[in-house]
Every structure is written in C-alpha cells, then in structure tokens.
Amino acid sequence: MDSPNNSENAIEVSGLNIYYDKFRAVKNVSIAIKQKKVTAFIGPSGCGKSTMLRSLNRMNELIPSCHTEGKVDFLGQDIYAPNVDPVEVRKRIGMVFQKPNPFPKSIYENVAWSARINGFKPGLGRPSMDEWVEICLRKAALWDEVKDKLHQSGLSISGGQQQRLCIARTIAVQPQIILMDEPASALDPIATLKIEELMRELADEYTIIVVTHNMQQAARASDYTAFFTMDEDRSGILVEYDKTEKLYTNPSDSKTEAYISGRFG
Numbered sequence: 001m002d003s004p005n006n007s008e009n010a011i012e013v014s015g016l017n018i019y020y021d022k023f024r025a026v027k028n029v030s031i032a033i034k035q036k037k038v039t040a041f042i043g044p045s046g047c048g049k050s051t052m053l054r055s056l057n058r059m060n061e062l063i064p065s066c067h068t069e070g071k072v073d074f075l076g077q078d079i080y081a082p083n084v085d086p087v088e089v090r091k092r093i094g095m096v097f098q099k100p101n102p103f104p105k106s107i108y109e110n111v112a113w114s115a116r117i118n119g120f121k122p123g124l125g126r127p128s129m130d131e132w133v134e135i136c137l138r139k140a141a142l143w144d145e146v147k148d149k150l151h152q153s154g155l156s157i158s159g160g161q162q163q164r165l166c167i168a169r170t171i172a173v174q175p176q177i178i179l180m181d182e183p184a185s186a187l188d189p190i191a192t193l194k195i196e197e198l199m200r201e202l203a204d205e206y207t208i209i210v211v212t213h214n215m216q217q218a219a220r221a222s223d224y225t226a227f228f229t230m231d232e233d234r235s236g237i238l239v240e241y242d243k244t245e246k247l248y249t250n251p252s253d254s255k256t257e258a259y260i261s262g263r264f265g
Contacts, residue, residue: 016070043228048236084125100162102154160191
C-alpha cells in the first residue's frame, strides 16, 4: 500500500453497507476518522459497532457469510480494491480484541514472534530484537511490570497485563491505526483505567478507534465519538459523529440525547 498522504483523516468511509447473507447489518455509513486521535463507536447492542470496526481492516472477510459494499479509503486508497492485499491491510491497521488472547508463548516471544513473522529485521539502523521488544512493551505501559519475567508465559500474568501485552504485540507490527473492540470489557476497574490512559498516550503516535459499551469510557478517553443505532429493519446506522465533548453536552440528534441520558439502549 502507498505511504501516508497529507490528509487530516486516517480513514474515509463512503456509503458502506455490510451484509451477513441477506441481512444488512450496517447501512449506508459514511464517516471520516481523524489521524492520531481516539475515536469511540458507541450505541446499543446489535447496532453494528463491532461489524463496522472489523470492516476497517477487512477482518469481516474471515466470516464466510459476510460481504461488504462501499469504500473504505486508507491513505487515499480503497482497501477493498481488487489489487489490495488484506494481509497488508491488517499489518497497517492492527486489531486488539475484547478478550485478551496472548499466544501460548513467553512474554518476550509474544512481541518478538509477531514482529518476526511480519518482516521486522534488526540492524541497519533499526533496534535489535531485544530493544524492539522493550520499546513495544514500554509503549504498552507494561515494561516495568514484566521486565524481570520476560521468559514466563504470556498467560501467567493478569488479565489487564495480558491485554496490554496484546497491544504491545500489535505495536510490534508497526501499524498506523489500532482498532480496539471493547478492550476493557473483561477487566476490573483499575485495569480498565490503565487501558484508557494507554489509549490517550498511544494517540500521540497512532490513530485509535475503539468500540465501547461504557459511556463514561468514551467520554474520558476519546476525542471523537460516533453514535450508532438500529433502524426499523434492525440495520446499524450512524446517527451522529462529532467531537466527544460536543456530542455528550450538546448532541444534534434527539436519538443521541436519549441514548446518552439513558432513556433508551
């Protein structure tokens, strides 16, 4: 894929429709995601937030019944164009899932193996693998907690630490965008706050897009928020997208206000 363009937008979605067989799960969504900001997708269960998120790096293609219509431009190129390799897309647009899923390898190898299989080669001005593992673990705010047990299993640490290890593993591939699908839903409140703080820190270097059911989390951690709901056909639709402060304090649509105030959803 091409190198970054100068647009303030990391991703531009136009007229996106996503189907599972004949059911349209996401209907006619257009949205522009800002570079190096945290954007939250909120809305009631079943409104297509996670389906929408997975469409941004072609993860939905791993579901046999799913197909997509419309455009998703990343760096000015449609990621669904016939000549675009989905594996390359997923390198550039990484994904962190709802439940921590470290590889059954050491903490060190979770990061190093991910870097290695995606073409990372130490030397020639690049850091050594040991240095790269440390860099990635530091970016994931995990290094100080695991530096003395790098060769223990990634499954031996706490759930919150495992999720940050998964973030370090994603960073190791050198993405430009990190997608997060409810990354703190399986974590306790303290671990959740660490993930939120980490999202804010990572936005200095990466574009972060997060699906969350936690309204307070979206308010605390995101710069922009997109509110989705369902139409009469149960298809997910984008109702409103704005700066988070504006959307939470002065929404333009009554449906957004009703959801944020807890009157539906």
